[in-house]
Amino acid sequence: MFDPTMPQSPATPDAKRAAFEAEALVHLDVVYRYALSLTHDRAEAEDLTQDTFLRAFRHWDQYTPGTNARAWLFTICRNQFRRRRERQAREEPTDTEELESLAAAALQASAVPPDAAEGFFETPELGDVLRKELDNLPEEFREVVILSDLQDQSYADIATVLGVPLGTVKSRLFRGRRLLQERLVEYARDAGLLPGTGGTR
């Protein structure tokens, strides 16, 4: 468990535990929810969360105090998740980076009539629908939307967590939001929540 090749830490075991408690373990709920959003399964999310914190504790000397502990934990969590998934599947996402036009096009295409949207986003059942649609997003988009919009991480920190360039983060985030909005609109039309929109196509 103790790695003799690691740099000597001046911290006593008690100090290490106290620091870990204060800086890492306080994020338990957040990491668990992140794990849940990756796995869609409570038991698996618990396993993943446990792996994450055990690993974080073992590698605590590599964490720089005062930096973004959440991002550090998300990185570990995601790597652990990847490792679990690697056995099952392999995928190679590709990216393009025409970001400005992508963002602008997303707004045109999102097709929520701004007037009708007034009450739409306050609809009680929207929360459930959003959670479901978020879970159904392709993973490469979902993980970026989660880290940005739900976990409040910066583009730069997300790039670090995912190990991808900043442009890729933006591209995936904007595409993910756009997809999510399109699905919400579809749902709203089907449920009759959006009044006569007519001009979708």
Added chain:
Amino acid sequence: MTDCRKVLGRMWEFLDGEIPQREAEEVRAHLVGCEHCNPQYKLQLRFLNALVRAHAAREVPRPEFVRRLREILGTIGSDLR
């Protein structure tokens, strides 16, 4: 910076707090003041707020799990002594 398309192209980065302050102020002024862009701006604000609310309602870890994890971490911690 009054080109609507250009502003809309930067809107998400603005909402994400990812553009420099001076430019952010210009973008915001346009989004608030422009008849064409303002509804889009409000729409995206509502969308992002709805996402945050939806997520806040997600569940928390079970207390038994939290207790077990703390026990395991405690055990490992004392292995270092």
